[in-house]
Amino acid sequence: MKKSFNKRGNSSLDNVSDAITQLEKSKDFTRLLIPSEHHTGLCVSYFNTLIDIEILRRDILPYINKTSNTLEGVIHDLPLESMIFTDTPSEVQDHLLIGYISIMLADLNHKAVLIKAASKENKEFALPEVEYSIVGPKEALVESLDTNLHLIRKRLPIPELTIEELSVGSLSKTRVAILSIEGITNKENVQTTKQRIMDIHFNQIIDISYIAQMIGDNKLTPFPLYVDTERPDRLAASLAEGKVVVVAEGSPHGLIGPSTLIEQFSAFDDYFLNWVIASFFRFLRFFGALLSILITPLYVAILTYHYELIPKDLINTLVISRSEVPFPPILEALILELVIELLREAGARLPTKVGQTIGIVGGIVIGTASVEAGLTSNVLLIIVALSALASFTSPVFQLGSAIRLIRFPFILMASYIGLIGVAISFFFLLVHLLRLKSLGRPFIEPLFPLRLSDWKDALVRLPFSFQAKRPVEVQSENLMRFDEKMASDKNPVKEE
Amino acid sequence: MRIKNSLVLIIMLVLLSGCMGVQTKVLDEINMVSAVSYDSDKDLGKRGFKATAVTPYYLPDKTVKTVSFSANSNLSKETRDKTNLQSDKPIFSGKLKVAIFSKEMAKQHLFPLTDTFLRDPSIGGSLILAVADKNASDIITTKPEGIENEDVGSYLAKEINHNIKAGLLPKTNLHVFTYAYYAEGADTFLPVVDLKMGKPYVKGIALFNEDKYVYQTKGIESILFKMLLEHTSKLGYAAKLDGDLVSIHNIRSKRSYTIKKPMTSEPITIHLKVIAFLREYSNPHPSKNFTKKIEKQLEQDIEKKGEKLIKKLQDLDIDSLGIGDQVRTRTRNWDKKAWEKMYHTIPIRVKANVKIEESGVIE
Numbered sequence: 001m002k003k004s005f006n007k008r009g010n011s012s013l014d015n016v017s018d019a020i021t022q023l024e025k026s027k028d029f030t031r032l033l034i035p036s037e038h039h040t041g042l043c044v045s046y047f048n049t050l051i052d053i054e055i056l057r058r059d060i061l062p063y064i065n066k067t068s069n070t071l072e073g074v075i076h077d078l079p080l081e082s083m084i085f086t087d088t089p090s091e092v093q094d095h096l097l098i099g100y101i102s103i104m105l106a107d108l109n110h111k112a113v114l115i116k117a118a119s120k121e122n123k124e125f126a127l128p129e130v131e132y133s134i135v136g137p138k139e140a141l142v143e144s145l146d147t148n149l150h151l152i153r154k155r156l157p158i159p160e161l162t163i164e165e166l167s168v169g170s171l172s173k174t175r176v177a178i179l180s181i182e183g184i185t186n187k188e189n190v191q192t193t194k195q196r197i198m199d200i201h202f203n204q205i206i207d208i209s210y211i212a213q214m215i216g217d218n219k220l221t222p223f224p225l226y227v228d229t230e231r232p233d234r235l236a237a238s239l240a241e242g243k244v245v246v247v248a249e250g251s252p253h254g255l256i257g258p259s260t261l262i263e264q265f266s267a268f269d270d271y272f273l274n275w276v277i278a279s280f281f282r283f284l285r286f287f288g289a290l291l292s293i294l295i296t297p298l299y300v301a302i303l304t305y306h307y308e309l310i311p312k313d314l315i316n317t318l319v320i321s322r323s324e325v326p327f328p329p330i331l332e333a334l335i336l337e338l339v340i341e342l343l344r345e346a347g348a349r350l351p352t353k354v355g356q357t358i359g360i361v362g363g364i365v366i367g368t369a370s371v372e373a374g375l376t377s378n379v380l381l382i383i384v385a386l387s388a389l390a391s392f393t394s395p396v397f398q399l400g401s402a403i404r405l406i407r408f409p410f411i412l413m414a415s416y417i418g419l420i421g422v423a424i425s426f427f428f429l430l431v432h433l434l435r436l437k438s439l440g441r442p443f444i445e446p447l448f449p450l451r452l453s454d455w456k457d458a459l460v461r462l463p464f465s466f467q468a469k470r471p472v473e474v475q476s477e478n479l480m481r482f483d484e485k486m487a488s489d490k491n492p493v494k495e496e
Numbered sequence: 497m498r499i500k501n502s503l504v505l506i507i508m509l510v511l512l513s514g515c516m517g518v519q520t521k522v523l524d525e526i527n528m529v530s531a532v533s534y535d536s537d538k539d540l541g542k543r544g545f546k547a548t549a550v551t552p553y554y555l556p557d558k559t560v561k562t563v564s565f566s567a568n569s570n571l572s573k574e575t576r577d578k579t580n581l582q583s584d585k586p587i588f589s590g591k592l593k594v595a596i597f598s599k600e601m602a603k604q605h606l607f608p609l610t611d612t613f614l615r616d617p618s619i620g621g622s623l624i625l626a627v628a629d630k631n632a633s634d635i636i637t638t639k640p641e642g643i644e645n646e647d648v649g650s651y652l653a654k655e656i657n658h659n660i661k662a663g664l665l666p667k668t669n670l671h672v673f674t675y676a677y678y679a680e681g682a683d684t685f686l687p688v689v690d691l692k693m694g695k696p697y698v699k700g701i702a703l704f705n706e707d708k709y710v711y712q713t714k715g716i717e718s719i720l721f722k723m724l725l726e727h728t729s730k731l732g733y734a735a736k737l738d739g740d741l742v743s744i745h746n747i748r749s750k751r752s753y754t755i756k757k758p759m760t761s762e763p764i765t766i767h768l769k770v771i772a773f774l775r776e777y778s779n780p781h782p783s784k785n786f787t788k789k790i791e792k793q794l795e796q797d798i799e800k801k802g803e804k805l806i807k808k809l810q811d812l813d814i815d816s817l818g819i820g821d822q823v824r825t826r827t828r829n830w831d832k833k834a835w836e837k838m839y840h841t842i843p844i845r846v847k848a849n850v851k852i853e854e855s856g857v858i859e
Contacts, residue, residue: 329523
């Protein structure tokens with residue numbers, strides 16, 4: 001189990017044809033047989049997500065239809081300058097995976113010609129808008145499945161990366177690809193995903209979010225059970241971690257599963273920054289989520305029932321700010337929460353430029369005006385604005401929405417029986433989270449079940465040297481990411 | 497089925513929580529009492545009293561007005577019903593900071609009055625109890641001059657707590673008072689407050705026999721009492737040594753007991769380790785080793801005055817320092833009655849060890 005992954009992958013190859021067969025497991029691998037009248041014909045193979053198909057059509061296919069029956073003849077016929085002639089299986093594989101085309105004789109399978117045909121469409125890709133990060137790559141998935149697969153395969157040029165394709169939707173016939181790495185990803189996870197996607201009976205799959213909702217383990221939960229990301233680098237990193245990735249035609253997002261609640265709080269930036277800073281930011285996000293859920297209910301509960309809890313220096317401010325307000329705290333809070341939600345919704349519906357104006361109008365005009373008119377207290381205004389702000393820190397959009405929604409039952413319970421109500425709501429939330437599963441794996445792992453080894457990348461992100469083991473959550477077939485000993489024994493450059 | 501179950505659970509939650517009797521107390525729709533006082537009222541019999549409660553009214557310009565309600569009764573909670581009749585909003589006691597008793601009240605049993613504070617779950621153990629030198633209601637109804645944005649209750653609580661941290665008061669609150677009351681071999685004490693120039697000030701420490709006022713410490717006694725009772729920091733002490741005035745500051749003192757043979761007439765020794773800064777010395781031409789000399793003289797001074805204070809307590813037959821409690825912790829079969837009999841006869845010594853850490857900079 002612990003031996004290095006790459007060596008294991010290539011050692012079993014005896015000849016070039018084995019190398020090709022191994023790659024054929026992926027759905028984006030193509031093998032063309034070109035028959036010939038004089039001999040057995042030629043075999044052209046390539047990854048259609050990695051090469052520029054124009055090169056094949058324009059520069060290769062027209063020339064190899066001639067009568068040459070040896071590879072040397074083929075080389076002679078082709079009007080290309082750089083070709084590799086080899087009989088090493090691993091070399092063939094490695095080159096195919098970075099966008100080469102291999103040509104060999106259909107019967108004599110020991111030698112192959114490798115022609116560079118890598119696609120150069122790199123600069124067409126969109127910038128990530130939802131998960132923009134200041135450091136790190138700025139590539140986002142696009143609406144084309146093939147381009148997306150290319151983006152992922154580019155980051156994982158290994159033969160073990162397998163892509164399975166399904167077609168779902170009786171009308172839309174949407175192509176859905178399930179990505180996994182053989183020998184790392186747990187087969188059960190892949191099978192579950194595949195089974196669930198195959199079980200979808202729906203006429204139209206417009207976006208990957210349809211699939212996320214349909215294959216979810218619990219359809220009543222507001223929490224996203226899979227990470228939805230637009231970053232190909234995050235997808236590739238998740239694959240390497242042992243997770244399953246699903247991408248669909250027409251959707252610029254990918255799904256990652258199994259996922260945990262804590263993973264939803266980790267932005268991909270966390271891995272680009274120093275671990276101390278990243279851990280601090282991650283902590284800030286957890287704090288933000290708790291604050292966002294609890295601060296308005298606490299305000300309502302304390303002002304309605306528990307005046308004893310207010311520090312005596314704060315009473316003055318609170319009483320004065322409340323003295324003009326004609327409503328009880330619950331109504332006041334609900335009105336303001338509703339205003340904020342309206343602003344957010346209006347901002348989301350409007351084009352970006354107008355949306356900014358809405359933010360200013362909402363924040364300054366409505367906020368200050370309602371305080372001056374005596375409709376709400378300014379302390380509550382700060383609290384509600386803070387909780388809205390905090391809910392926007394969640395790196396996964398769906399999670400932020402869930403946090404904003406579950407706040408409302410908390411507020412109602414707080415106004416009903418005070419802090420006990422908040423505690424009861426929290427208890428309900430906790431039970432709900434405990435019951436949640438993502439691809440059948442516990443959703444709030446490593447908190448429960450308590451897996452201390454997974455804490456290295458949970459509430460804090462420890463340095464990469466601590467991350468030698470893959471998370472237990474994914475039940476990977478190969479637990480080790482890298483050789484811990486090799487990594488720690490590594491000698492920095494010695495100066496004489 | 498699952499939906500049905502959770503529906504039943506939610507309905508039960510809603511219906512049953514109606515039985516909890518939770519009462520809304522919206523912050524700006526209640527009057528929060530910040531201080532109460534008890535003055536005796538002999539018209540209502542021996543235990544009759546006049547209770548006064550003050551509640552702050554917060555005005556929009558951030559100033560605080562204090563409004564007082566008073567009622568005469570025999571029972572503390574009954575007065576609340578009576579004060580409610582005078583108030584525009586319901587009165588709640590969860591923010592009560594200070595309770596002040598007049599000396600007249602303290603001379604009778606005090607504990608029945610504090611009982612209501614212990615029973616009310618909204619009142620915390622940090623409630624400050626104090627004894628008024630004269631009239632208790634005057635202290636809480638007089639708004640301290642120049643203090644605009646604070647009510648009397650929290651001003652008094654701050655003042656007393658500040659004097660506990662850096663002044664002559666030992667730690668005192670409802671919890672400490674109750675502990676000392678129930679402890680075998682310890683008597684209670686409370687701070688004494690009085691009005692001076694329209695402001696409350698801490699005058700000394702009232703010593704109780706169980707819960708009956710007996711004696712009020714004067715001047716240096718309060719400081720010695722605090723040093724002998726607990727570990728202190730930031731205390732000041734002044735003494736006249738050989739005609740020179742010496743004042744030491746920033747005292748950090750530790751006291752420990754040596755009880756060789758508990759429950760016998762063997763002397764009990766209280767060790768005081770005092771580390772301090774010299775801040776004032778009226779001798780303009782001190783000798784070279786004057787700090788050593790001062791240390792020696794201060795030790796003698798503290799020992800003499802301390803022993804005098806303890807003797808006084810023994811004569812009054814009160815054990816405010818909790819010496820009995822110290823003996824109890826060192827005795828296997830503690831006999832409260834026997835201790836009470838022998839308490840005033842046991843010789844108790846004070847052994848001081850003064851160290852002057854810094855004597856100031858003089859060119």
